[in-house]
Amino acid sequence: MAELMESAIVALDAEGQILLWNRGAERLLGFSSEQVLGKLCSSVIRCRKCDVRDSVAREGKIDDVSVELDHVKGGTVRVRRSARAFFDAQGRFAGAIEILRPETEPALKGIDIQAPNKAEVFHGLITRDSALKQAFQIIRNVAETDATVLIRGESGTGKELVAQALHEESHRRSRPFLAINCAALSASLLESELFGHVRGAFTGAIKDHQGLFKRVEGGTLFLDEIAELPLELQAKLLRVLQERTFIPVGGDHPITVDVRIVAATHRSLREEVKAGRFREDLMYRLRVVPIFLPPLRARRQDIGLLLQHFIDRHNLHGPRRIQSIEPEAMRVLLDHHWPGNVRELQNVVEYAFAVGRSEILRLEDLPPEFREEPILPMAAALPAAESESDQIRRALASAHGHIDRAAQMLGMSRATFWRKRKKYGL
Numbered sequence: 015m016a017e018l019m020e021s022a023i024v025a026l027d028a029e030g031q032i033l034l035w036n037r038g039a040e041r042l043l044g045f046s047s048e049q050v051l052g053k054l055c056s057s058v059i060r061c062r063k064c065d066v067r068d069s070v071a072r073e074g075k076i077d078d079v080s081v082e083l084d085h086v087k088g089g090t091v092r093v094r095r096s097a098r099a100f101f102d103a104q105g106r107f108a109g110a111i112e113i114l115r116p117e118t119e120p121a122l123k124g125i126d127i128q129a130p131n132k133a134e135v136f137h138g139l140i141t142r143d144s145a146l147k148q149a150f151q152i153i154r155n156v157a158e159t160d161a162t163v164l165i166r167g168e169s170g171t172g173k174e175l176v177a178q179a180l181h182e183e184s185h186r187r188s189r190p191f192l193a194i195n196c197a198a199l200s201a202s203l204l205e206s207e208l209f210g211h212v213r214g215a216f217t218g219a220i221k222d223h224q225g226l227f228k229r230v231e232g233g234t235l236f237l238d239e240i241a242e243l244p245l246e247l248q249a250k251l252l253r254v255l256q257e258r259t260f261i262p263v264g265g266d267h268p269i270t271v272d273v274r275i276v277a278a279t280h281r282s283l284r285e286e287v288k289a290g291r292f293r294e295d296l297m298y299r300l301r302v303v304p305i306f307l308p309p310l311r312a313r314r315q316d317i318g319l320l321l322q323h324f325i326d327r328h329n330l331h332g333p334r335r336i337q338s339i340e341p342e343a344m345r346v347l348l349d350h351h352w353p354g355n356v357r358e359l360q361n362v363v364e365y366a367f368a369v370g371r372s373e374i375l376r377l378e379d380l381p382p383e384f385r386e387e388p389i390l391p392m393a394a395a396l397p398a399a400e401s402e403s404d405q406i407r408r409a410l411a412s413a414h415g416h417i418d419r420a421a422q423m424l425g426m427s428r429a430t431f432w433r434k435r436k437k438y439g440l
């Protein structure tokens with residue numbers, strides 16, 4: 015208890031007005047309670063890039079998020095912020111209580127994040143899995159460097175969240191984080207999107223267009239599905255990595271940029287190099303620090319944890335509450351192959367909330383593929399009335415997450431299949 019009294023504790027209402035400011039907060043940031051009570055937190059401690067309150071309202075809590083706050087003497091203090099929301103009688107977000115710890119202090123007692131099988135929360139990623147916890151540690155270690163990071167993992171394993179975590183943990187956190195999917199655009203559009211173009215570079219280029227590399231200056235650029243980057247653009251990316259310069263489409267002089275690249279792939283780049291589709295020199299440049307995210311089926315202990323997490327989130331906001339999971343439904347969920355990983359699990363919970371009516375999550379509240387194992391040899395075998403999203407879901411389940419095979423089953427190109435999957439959140 016004495017320790018809690020020493021911690022910096024702050025309470026805010028839904029608008030961000032400061033309701034409570036204890037002695038610990040006075041010591042940490044230098045402002046007296048008289049100076050801050052009743053004022054807007056954004057005008058006093060001016061959190062850098064602080065969307066923390068939005069997250070608390072949405073998620074009900076945040077754990078150990080790194081933020082930068084103003085100190086009374088000028089300058090800033092980097093703190094780790096944990097918060098719990100409180101709600102009014104109608105269930106509306108009414109404010110939050112926060113605990114702030116200086117960045118250098120060890121984690122809160124009682125949250126022993128290193129112990130095996132204990133859940134660890136890291137920038138929105140939750141896990142009990144030791145391989146994923148190791149990945150978090152690598153992220154913490156390399157975040158402050160400018161080393162290029164290559165994240166490998168199946169779709170829905172949290173690659174984009176990891177890239178964001180790297181950005182948030184790095185000195186670039188107050189600069190932009192931008193992401194692009196290299197599989198979603200044609201080569202020429204992708205080139206223009208990445209590097210920009212000058213007026214008159216091609217028909218329709220009526221004015222200069224700033225590319226992502228320029229817009230992200232000082233920050234982090236996340237290149238998802240990097241294995242799909244066309245060969246001609248690979249040379250251009252290599253140049254950015256080696257010389258920190260690029261030439262916009264149609265331009266005639268190089269532009270210098272300071273950008274950290276984080277790339278991700280669900281394929282082995284080594285295999286792509288062997289097949290002649292990816293430049294070996296670029297692979298080495300990109301995978302200075304490789305981070306592997308295991309699929310959900312390889313970390314079964316996370317299934318229950320994530321189910322609970324997503325159910326809690328819905329319980330907090332929606333009209334319906336789920337208090338327990340029927341044993342048969344739980345068995346099916348634990349046995350599932352999870353080709354779409356955490357994203358798929360998130361969607362299954364959403365489906366169950368939309369379809370079910372009781373406080374118990376039952377087998378019949380799960381999507382159809384959980385009730386009968388799908389056998390899907392060809393697109394022709396699909397029931398005519400099935401929606402496109404259901405077709406994609408079934409194809410993915412049948413192909414055990416193999417994107418190429420699933421796309422082939424539905425007679426789609428990889429890129430089209432990918433786009434549709436993203437559209438339906440599968």
Ligand SMILES: Nc1ncnc2c1ncn2[C@@H]1O[C@H](COP(=O)(O)OP(=O)(O)OP(=O)(O)O)[C@@H](O)[C@H]1O
Pocket residue numbers: 138139140141167168169170171172173174175176238320356357360
């Ligand atoms: N460990 C985790 N804990 C909580 N949520 C997670 C976790 N991993 C992923 N998610 C959630 O799952 C969804 C998919 O994550 P994300 O977009 O980062 O995956 P991805 O690997 O980048 O997928 P894709 O390759 O298909 O773009 C997001 O809503 C994310 O918040």
